Amino acid sequence: MSEQAESAVGMPSRAGWQVPWTLIVFLVALSLPWIGSRYDTFLGTQIAIYSLFALSLNLLLGTTGLVSFGHAAYFGIGSYACGILMKIVAVPFWLAFPAAGLIAALFAAGFGFFCVRLTKIYFAMLTLAFSQIVWAICFKWNDLTGGDQGLPDVPFPDLGWMAALPGFDRMRIAEQFYVLALVLVALSVAALRRLTGSPFGRVLTTIRENPERAAFIGVNVRLYELAAFTIAGGFAGLSGALFGIFNRGVFADFVFWSKSADVMIMTILGGMHHFWGPAVGALVLTLLNQQITAYTEFWPFVLGTILIVLLFVFPGGILGALDVALSRMSKRRDA
Amino acid sequence: MDASFLFSQFMGGLTAAMFLFLIASGLSLVFGVMRVLNFAHGSFYMIGAYLAWQVVNWLQPMPERFWPAVLAASFGVALLGAIVERLLLRHLYDREELYQLLFTYALVLVLGDAAKFLWGTQQLSVSRPPVLGGGIEIFGTLVPHYNLFIMLFGPLVALSVWLMLTRTTMGRMVRAAALDREMLGALGANVGWLYTGMFALASFLAGLSGALVTPIQSIVPGMDVEIIVQAFIVVVIGGLGSFWGTFLGSVIYGQVLSFGILIFPGFSLFSVFALMAVILILRPWGLLGRPLR
């Protein structure tokens, strides 16, 4: 699917006008606290946050072609930054949130500087090494991060003002936070969308397609990769900040490599060649996880099997498979 | 800190190095020839350990049941590796490396849970084979016979594999495949079976290592991840794809493990990855690998 077709907001219907799917999904999601249960809102928050996390990874994976095994590092750094600022330094959320993103981006820039000088497997291994270093520090630095105990009881932001809005007065704070998180995620995703469709994003795709050729049309490949790495890290940090609050606590396992693997699987599951793929992957994986862990402890086995099936049968992920199915249907229609 | 203590740490480091070498050599071999970094290599190690325990249990009354168990475990894992490669992995060779990596990761998940399902989560252990029980006193420290055996066996295996790679026809084909797979296929060599054989050999070594480690370490879930991380570091130090680099890396890292814990209490968590990062930054091709550019 070419980028031009991709950047259309919706999928063309037979009548020729485009259905604004993203707007519809957003509105439905927004109405969740009213139309769904408390558990639905709980899941919704988790899915929204992981969507942003996975979409940030896809800036590296799907757009630029960089395979990072350590993306959880920035998720974790954002969580800790926001949690520490809000809980210990008593900074209000509207400051702590962007600060968390900025701090994560700074770390990404620092680590990224070394990583982009390497290619392929070496790049991946260095991202893994850095993220494990971050994990080890989080796990051990008791004074700052609470060590293996983590940082429990991260406070909710002050959402009293929300109660003044119509329809919001009888919402629990978790639901109010859901709405806030959803809006923030939507804004971040919109920014990412803009970014991937911009000339900057286009240059990133040339790097993905053919880094050598990109250099020969004048692209400073390392610089662009570093920029992508930094931006992706920043958005991961923002998602982490939200997650720390949602989870009522920040813990070292946010940074563990298995988290990096999980978000990568989400991205691939949904389809890394589509902008919305990672979000779809986050949705499906979260729901699957909830369902399956209720019945069995062998979730890793299930996850591994799904991944294998994915790799062999649906390498383009869910949206990739949908693409193929739709084009087959339209070919039959035209025939 | 007296000489005998230092010596015992040194011996410990050498023993650890040999186990690491058996695993890391397989990892390096597969990467060098097939350009696949097999995350599931640690899982093969773990399965080798569990299989050895299982066979030891089945052969209960036999006094020297350890040795057939080791053989059975090694060949069992080799068979598993061959099946995985033939049925699954080979279909991913012409895809991007990411897919291959993710597949091996998926294997880690599946095999890890399979082991948990079959053998539970309790720690299991195997006693040392009677013929190698006891120890010998050197420099005031007691070195178990079993450890000495490992320290001799490791280099023996290294030499055998290296001879195979350099002296036999198959070995030469393996090295040629590492340089240009298509060319080799064009020359009529059956590259497919070569790869399967290579993967089976690597798995054999992993299973062997896992089986041999059982008298020294207990078998627990999570040992797959623990060892693969260390194997990564070893191949990074020595140079991905370099056989003797892996050997050197194992020896060095074995000592780092042994003495590092004394200097840094939180050693294994932080310094291990810091070491890996430093090497990847300064000299990514390790000690004996081929420079990247």
Added chain:
Amino acid sequence: MLEISGLTKSFSGFVAVADVSFTVDTRQIAAVIGPNGAGKSTLFNLITGHLRPDSGRVLLDARDITGVAPHETCRMGLGRSFQRTNIFPLLTVFENLQSAFLVHYGRGRNFWSRSESFYRDEVEALLVSIGLREQALLLGGTLSYGNQKQLELGLALAIDPQVLLLDEPTAGMSASETHETIRLLQRIADERGLTLLFTEHDMAVVFGIAQKIAVLHQGHLIADGTPEEVRNDPEVRRVYLGHGLSQ
């Protein structure tokens, strides 16, 4: 326009390029020929900055570009097309060229606007110029070999070079395709006032359009001059005996 002096490069003892010097004047069409392994690709890589020479200099329009990174030499006016087609397979032909324009005009820093609106006219003009207007919306990777080579050329031209390095531009082409390509090259070089330096194995092409020929053999420059001079050079004849030089 392009001056190479004393370029030398060896790889672990193997000397790929040894003390090669020659110049290409502005608007001249020059060719580098030599048997396989003579060092032609290495020479190109040295000129474009892909490799750093052990010694020697490369001057582009009197500016020293020795060892300057590829993305920089591009900006300084050096374009290159590759022997093995090197395009962006999952982007359409239009997007391929548009990307080159985006980078050339420095829009890479634009994080905000929608990329499809930029430089549509320029891309159209270039598409017409290289003859790929029909294929504009096809994915680069689905093009025929000949079309991919045209796209290659397009990418090299989009960055508005003064000097164009072409690595075997007619490799793998039939006689008629070769003829078409050469005519296209001549026309474009004329229109844009380009200086061309190319390597080729097809001697008919070389002697057909090159005004100056440099002959490499095992890394050394053994002849350098007009087609007539090169054709009659005894050393060249010796090296190329049997390679159709006498046409």
